Amino acid sequence: MRAFEDKTVLVVEDEPIVAMHTEDLLTDLGFKTVVVAGGVDRALRALAASCVDVAVLDVNLNGEKSFPIAEHLAQRSIPFLFATGYSDQETPFPDAIMINKPFNSEALESGLRTILSD
Amino acid sequence: MQTVEARSVDEVSSDDALTGLLRLARQLFQTPAAAFWVRERGTERLAACLGDEQALRTAYDADLRAKFEDRQFVVLPDINAEEDPFRFKAGIREKLASGLASVTLIIADTKARPPGIIGEQRSAFQAICAQAVTQLELRHSQATQAKMMDRLSFFDRLASATQELEDATAIMRTVARLTGEFLDVSICAYADMHADENGFTITGDWTAPGSASIVGTYKLSDFGDFAVSNLTSKLPLVVDDVIAQLPSDAAATFQSIGIAATICLPLVKDDRLIALMAVHDARPRIWTDAELGLIGEVVERSWAHIERVRAERILRETSRRLNAILSNTREAVFLMDEQQICVYANAAAEQLTGYSFEAMRGRPLHDVVHHKKPDGSHYPIEECPIDRAFPERAQTSGEELFVAPDGSFYPVGFTASPVLDDEGKPIGTVIEARNIADEKRFQEHQVLLIDELNHRAKNLLAIVQGLVAQTMTSSDPEIRKALEGRLMALAAAHSLLTKKNWEPAPLRQLVQDAIGPHVAGHAVSMEGPELMLPSKTAISMVLAVHELATNAVKYGSLSVPGGGVDVRWNVEGDELEFQWQEFGGPPVVAPAKRGFGSKMLERGLAAELDGSVEIEFLTEGVSCKVRASIPRLPA
Numbered sequence: 132m133r134a135f136e137d138k139t140v141l142v143v144e145d146e147p148i149v150a151m152h153t154e155d156l157l158t159d160l161g162f163k164t165v166v167v168a169g170g171v172d173r174a175l176r177a178l179a180a181s182c183v184d185v186a187v188l189d190v191n192l193n194g195e196k197s198f199p200i201a202e203h204l205a206q207r208s209i210p211f212l213f214a215t216g217y218s219d220q221e222t223p224f225p226d227a228i229m230i231n232k233p234f235n236s237e238a239l240e241s242g243l244r245t246i247l248s249d
Numbered sequence: 250m251q252t253v254e255a256r257s258v259d260e261v262s263s264d265d266a267l268t269g270l271l272r273l274a275r276q277l278f279q280t281p282a283a284a285f286w287v288r289e290r291g292t293e294r295l296a297a298c299l300g301d302e303q304a305l306r307t308a309y310d311a312d313l314r315a316k317f318e319d320r321q322f323v324v325l326p327d328i329n330a331e332e333d334p335f336r337f338k339a340g341i342r343e344k345l346a347s348g349l350a351s352v353t354l355i356i357a358d359t360k361a362r363p364p365g366i367i368g369e370q371r372s373a374f375q376a377i378c379a380q381a382v383t384q385l386e387l388r389h390s391q392a393t394q395a396k397m398m399d400r401l402s403f404f405d406r407l408a409s410a411t412q413e414l415e416d417a418t419a420i421m422r423t424v425a426r427l428t429g430e431f432l433d434v435s436i437c438a439y440a441d442m443h444a445d446e447n448g449f450t451i452t453g454d455w456t457a458p459g460s461a462s463i464v465g466t467y468k469l470s471d472f473g474d475f476a477v478s479n480l481t482s483k484l485p486l487v488v489d490d491v492i493a494q495l496p497s498d499a500a501a502t503f504q505s506i507g508i509a510a511t512i513c514l515p516l517v518k519d520d521r522l523i524a525l526m527a528v529h530d531a532r533p534r535i536w537t538d539a540e541l542g543l544i545g546e547v548v549e550r551s552w553a554h555i556e557r558v559r560a561e562r563i564l565r566e567t568s569r570r571l572n573a574i575l576s577n578t579r580e581a582v583f584l585m586d587e588q589q590i591c592v593y594a595n596a597a598a599e600q601l602t603g604y605s606f607e608a609m610r611g612r613p614l615h616d617v618v619h620h621k622k623p624d625g626s627h628y629p630i631e632e633c634p635i636d637r638a639f640p641e642r643a644q645t646s647g648e649e650l651f652v653a654p655d656g657s658f659y660p661v662g663f664t665a666s667p668v669l670d671d672e673g674k675p676i677g678t679v680i681e682a683r684n685i686a687d688e689k690r691f692q693e694h695q696v697l698l699i700d701e702l703n704h705r706a707k708n709l710l711a712i713v714q715g716l717v718a719q720t721m722t723s724s725d726p727e728i729r730k731a732l733e734g735r736l737m738a739l740a741a742a743h744s745l746l747t748k749k750n751w752e753p754a755p756l757r758q759l760v761q762d763a764i765g766p767h768v769a770g771h772a773v774s775m776e777g778p779e780l781m782l783p784s785k786t787a788i789s790m791v792l793a794v795h796e797l798a799t800n801a802v803k804y805g806s807l808s809v810p811g812g813g814v815d816v817r818w819n820v821e822g823d824e825l826e827f828q829w830q831e832f833g834g835p836p837v838v839a840p841a842k843r844g845f846g847s848k849m850l851e852r853g854l855a856a857e858l859d860g861s862v863e864i865e866f867l868t869e870g871v872s873c874k875v876r877a878s879i880p881r882l883p884a
Binding site for chain 2: 146148149151152153155191215216217231232233234235237
């Protein structure tokens with residue numbers, strides 16, 4: 132778990148229970164700080180306020196897409212992955228890693244390791 | 250002399266012109282008797298005479314007739330024969346221009362005339378006979394003309410009486426009446442032949458006053474071999490006198506229905522005798538060629554007329570039906586000719602395109618409704634899949650965008666079918682099309698809806714997962730893990746099915762997905778035919794395999810290095826036989842109490858699959874046999 136120990140991770144998820152669970156999983160995986168945002172605006176504000184190393188983005192946030200956040204992260208070269216409940220979800224980021232909801236700790240860890248090692 | 254004069258009065262009254270010529274001859278040659286004989290159609294008659302008619306008939310004997318066979322001018326100046334009433338006879342024979350008739354002029358005297366007829370007398374004699382020929386020729390041509398006029402006016406009457414008729418029976422009834430009256434026969438009848446070409450039914454007839462109808466069913470063979478052989482060889486049957494010309498049994502058949510003379514004509518179609526038309530006379534009658542010709546023409550015209558009205562009626566009915574279909578269908582139908590020019594468009598086509606048929610007629614349909622692509626660029630007809638049906642002679646179907654009169658686009662589903670002539674050459678295209686905008690919207694909506702539902706189901710599973718995690722923080726991590734594993738397996742199966750829109754899923758993939766997370770570093774073999782499982786069966790199978798795999802990881806063959814699983818399945822009829830066999834694990838000890846996994850498998854799954862599940866805790870490895878009936882899927 133060493134890879135995550137000094138890192139701050141941003142979780143963008145509009146469903147509070149899923150957000151809480153994801154937060155727990157990430158804490159268990161050893162992240163130093165987990166920042167949770169429920170929408171695009173709050174996520175962008177969080178990004179401006181804190182130094183984020185990696186992000187887990189739900190694609191659909193209450194009808195709004197999380198792509199502007201991804202755009203922002205890509206510009207700043209912050210690795211991210213998408214989590215989605217849609218099958219065949221298309222994003223403007225063809226190379227982005229996509230994990231299916233619901234996901235377990237193993238899937239989350241493996242996705243994060245992949246993007247952080249790039 | 251008195252008697253001769255007296256007799257001659259009758260003759261004059263019967264043939265003015267010829268008698269006048271005889272008077273001239275008698276004066277010129279000073280003979281008491283003179284006569285004209287006319288030979289026509291093989292019979293010779295006394296056409297006019299002056300003097301003793303009986304004596305003249307006796308004098309024009311076989312001997313004298315025979316003499317005219319060799320030469321045209323005969324003079325017997327001094328006859329010494331007891332039986333001959335005359336001592337002098339002279340004659341001349343001239344043929345009519347047609348060659349079919351001749352006139353013989355005879356003069357006779359009771360006294361001998363040794364010098365005979367000489368010099369100028371001879372040419373005067375010839376001139377008088379020539380006059381008679383001219384006279385007869387004139388009459389012939391007048392008679393012929395009159396007959397032709399008669400015939401023409403008959404056909405004229407026939408045509409005007411039948412032209413408005415559209416029913417075969419009405420046509421034949423009128424034809425029979427007019428023909429019977431015109432030919433002055435006793436019966437004019439028409440009949441349909443039966444399929445055996447022997448039986449026939451006279452369906453109608455016209456009868457002259459005094460003759461009885463002969464409507465009824467008969468056998469051609471009863472009318473004799475002559476009738477059968479003529480009619481079946483498409484030849485007319487012509488009998489002047491049935492008693493004289495036919496065997497007695499055949500004649501008896503004719504007589505039994507009051508027929509003494511007949512002309513019967515066959516109608517042959519496709520080499521089959523299908524109908525008859527006949528004129529009959531109650532008395533023997535010598536049918537003339539003109540009569541035979543006339544009835545032949547009547548029959549030909551009538552049957553042609555009937556055929557025509559029948560064809561017209563069929564055509565009218567067909568076109569009425571087609572019109573009913575084409576005007577009422579909601580499918581737009583266009584017909585293109587071999588140049589791909591629009592020659593027909595139905596009401597639905599006008600409604601679909603927003604153009605009237607008149608606006609489309611004479612132009613390629615492509616130029617009217619399909620000339621540009623959605624990006625506004627020109628759409629060349631050569632690239633158009635609709636118009637490809639014609640050159641490729643194959644039906645094509647698909648979806649295209651048509652251009653509305655206002656320039657907007659609308660989606661259509663089309664089928665273009667080439668129209669082939671009898672030789673298989675394409676001569677046009679039938680295009681059916683319908684606006685599929687609503688259908689498309691509905692489909693898109695449905696896809697969105699299904700997608701949203703799938704998404705929500707997944708989110709719900711994620712929330713349940715979160716709730717479990719939050720609720721069970723203080724519980725046994727083993728239990729938490731087991732629950733999470735089951736939730737994940739359910740989600741994975743769900744995911745696979747949503748990807749395929751809840752269509753049947755392949756068993757191999759399902760098994761692989763379910764055991765994938767657990768088998769790293771272990772020997773796993775899978776063997777079985779390709780098999781698509783309906784979604785409900787698929788989910789049950791995935792949950793079952795997940796239970797087996799997690800159990801194997803915990804206690805069974807997947808809990809030690811070197812252990813493995815052998816998965817195989819087979820399909821027989823509607824039954825799936827699936828077997829899970831562990832090997833290489835630690836010796837198996839049957840659990841004292843059945844856990845949730847076993848129960849779910851043996852009870853839940855068995856019920857779900859409408860089959861049986863049997864778990865055996867064999868020492869060498871856990872074995873699970875699943876039998877499930879699978880509904881047959883359409884190929």
